[in-house]
Amino acid sequence: MSFGLFNAPTPANEPVKEYRPNSPERGSLKNALAEFRAQETDIPMYIGGKEIRTDRKFRVAPPHDHHHTLGYFYEGDAKHVEQAIESCLAAKEAWANLPWEQRASIFLKAADLIAGPYRAILNAATMLGQSKNAYQAEIDSACELIDFLRFNVHYATEIYQQQPNSSPGVWNRLEYRPLEGFVFALTPFNFTAIAGNLPTSAALMGNTVIWKPAYSQVLSAKVIMDVLNEAGLPAGVINLIYVDGPVAGDIIFNHSDFAGIHFTGSTGVFQQIWGTIGANIHKYKSYPRIVGETGGKDFVLVHESASAEEVATGLVRGAFEYQGQKCSAASRAYIPSTLWPAVEAMMKQFLSELKMGGTEDFSNFINAVIDERAFKKITAYIAEAILNDQVQLIAGGNYDSSKGYFIEPTVLKVNDPRYRTMCEEIFGPVLSVYIYEPGEFDSMVEVINSTSPYALTGSIFAKDRYVIEQVSKQLQNAAGNFYINDKPTGAVVGQQPFGGARASGTNDKAGSALNLYRWVSARTIKETFVSPKRYEYPFLEAE
Known part of the structure; x- marks a missing residue:
């Protein structure tokens, strides 16, 4: 029984800690990582407040170091x-x-x-x-x-x-x-x-x-x-x-x-x-x-009025943070030929600087994909694209699963805006780009709207406000979360409610x-x- 009409504490977004060298949070996190590494965690089910264990134990391992055992969980029936x-x-x-x-x-x-x-x-x-x-x-x-x-x-x-x-x-x-x-x-x-x-x-x-x-x-x-x-x-x-x-x-x-x-x-x-x-x-x-x-097949549409540096940064972050394993990850981009040389050069520079490896090394931007099944699916797309004479490998393309399921951030330039990597959800660090002539901008909007069954996230990079307004209207059903001059990832609770329609x-x-x-x-x-x-x-x- 309630004896009042109560106001809950006013929420505010939790501040993001930076984990800079020698910071308290970095030290605490490293200690927690070491503790998990030093033990094998027992992971029961919880039913009716009771811990439930069975005789079917499954091993848990870090995707970036699959020879190490973090613990075991118990599968039920x-x-x-x-x-x-x-x-x-x-x-x-x-x-x-x-x-x-x-x-x-x-x-x-x-x-x-x-x-x-x-x-x-x-x-x-x-x-x-x-x-x-x-x-x-x-x-x-x-x-x-x-x-x-x-x-x-x-x-x-x-x-x-x-x-x-x-x-x-x-x-x-x-x-x-x-x-x-x-x-x-x-x-x-x-x-x-x-x-x-x-x-x-x-x-x-x-x-x-x-x-x-x-x-x-x-x-x-x-x-x-x-x-x-x-x-x-x-x-x-x-x-x-x-x-x-x-x-x-x-x-x-x-x-x-x-x-x-x-x-x-x-x-x-x-x-x-x-x-x-x-x-x-x-x-x-x-x-x-x-x-x-x-799912999603999230797009980035670039207008010739956009900043090449902002586009390159948005694509690298949007496509490759968490190895592209975000529902909202940038997966297909449409870039005008007048801007592509500068965007390509900056992306290559950024990607050459990224380190890939385990999460315990805080200098690594790229880590492993989640498991062997995902590794095989993603690398099959890359292998097929490399053999296709209508696709050019711009960056990455290498992978290795000997220790962890590592796949380099991969950028593919396609000649066909409906090539399969522009249409199908890959859920990995693969970005496909199509280069169009500036006069074809309007047709690119329609291509985006009709290429994929998904409608989760998307973004437009442009300085021209008329273009921004035009695209916002024409693609109103193509993305449940639409971003202007930003990557299509990173929705914040209380600021950008998240979700898409169509097949998303x-x-x-x-x-x-x-x-x-x-x-x-x-x-x-x-x-x-x-x-x-x-x-x-x-x-x-x-x-």
């Missing part, structure tokens, strides 16, 4: 999925009935724990388990996750405060109930913040959740659960399982209490899930909420109230203070 569902349903009533400010306090405490004592631990787990350098880990697993937790509480407060008008003699109210049933959070490897946000955002609104992370993200997932447990999250609210996807899906998507899925991953998997839910729609108590952010997802904008609305089911309550005692209306009276 169908019975563990069923246990997680039972745990969700058992915990649901108490959690849903807990006053919203009590739920909010748990996640605000979790944010402070990550900002303080867990910051180096969570960053180190991300650096080692997912091969992110210190800066990329900091902006992801520390700052963005902290921001998600704090801003979501702020947005939840705004939602609960939105109430209807009432006419004389009537009091109208809106309840924002959690969904009836349980929510399934299926999270990716590439952002620890996303992995933390998908289950916690639904839980904040009173839902209980089954969380299945990518196997390549389980080390940092365990740290997130440690944080939530220390923050006081009740048993059964979020149940963390490591189960093969089809096994989990077969049980979850056939259960009558399945209420929704919060997903980030591939377009193909999401479309398959959507089809399964549609086929099973008659089995559910209610229509499940389907929220997903999927449902565009429910993580990091905004729009996303939280998806995890509530509103109930309207009308109370009449003095009820009528006769059926007649005045119009029935005689003349």
Whole structure:
């Protein structure tokens, strides 16, 4: 029971630490890295507040040093999925009935724990388990996750405060109930913040959740659960399982209490899930909420009025930070012939200066791709392109998996704007560029709009304001996040709500109230203070 209308603390974006040499944060992070390196972490599942271990142990290794063992996680099976569902349903009533400010306090405490004592631990787990350098880990697993937790509480407060008008003699109210049933959070490897946000955002609104992370993200997932447990999250609210996807899906998507899925991953998997839910729609108590952010083939359109230096910097950062393994990574660029020589020269210079190697060496800008499967997929694109006489290798093109899954930042110049590397999502450090004549600019806008099925992010580099306005309008449906004179990556919670449409997802904008609305089911309550005692209306009276 609440005895007041409470204002949550006003959120502000968590400051990004720089990890300069001899700084306190650099020392703390190096110590945390050394501790993870020196031990083999035990990574259980968490169901109903209990640690669950099985006889199926899977080894966890750094992608940049796959001979080293970081620890082991325990894979579950169908019975563990069923246990997680039972745990969700058992915990649901108490959690849903807990006053919203009590739920909010748990996640605000979790944010402070990550900002303080867990910051180096969570960053180190991300650096080692997912091969992110210190800066990329900091902006992801520390700052963005902290921001998600704090801003979501702020947005939840705004939602609960939105109430209807009432006419004389009537009091109208809106309840924002959690969904009836349980929510399934299926999270990716590439952002620890996303992995933390998908289950916690639904839980904040009173839902209980089954969380299945990518196997390549389980080390940092365990740290997130440690944080939530220390923050006081009740048993059964979020149940963390490591189960093969089809096994989990077969049980979850056939259960009558399945209420929704919060997903980030591939377009193909999401479309398959959507089809399964549609086929099973008659089995559910209610229509499940389907929220997903999927793939991208993110573009950079360059006008001849742009600055070559700004373009080169935006492309190198946008395409190659975190090895291009961001849904928003710059993957295709359209550059005028008048600007290309300068852009090419600067990009080559920048790329020649980048170091590649393990994350523990803070001088490395480029680290490894996530696993062998990704390595083989990405390098197959590169190998095919090098053999194609319509493609010119501008930079990179080399790769080696003997110690880690390393792929050089690779730039391809294509003669056909619809060559496959300009159309298909690669999810790696490969940037394809098409050089057009300045007079063809308008046609390039249409090429961008029609080349790819995706619509996640995109950007325009130009100084001409008329061009910026033109492109913003013509490509309004080609990118859910559109950037002007900037790389198409780096959305900040509370500043640039993130998500795309078309084949890129449902565009429910993580990091905004729009996303939280998806995890509530509103109930309207009308109370009449003095009820009528006769059926007649005045119009029935005689003349």
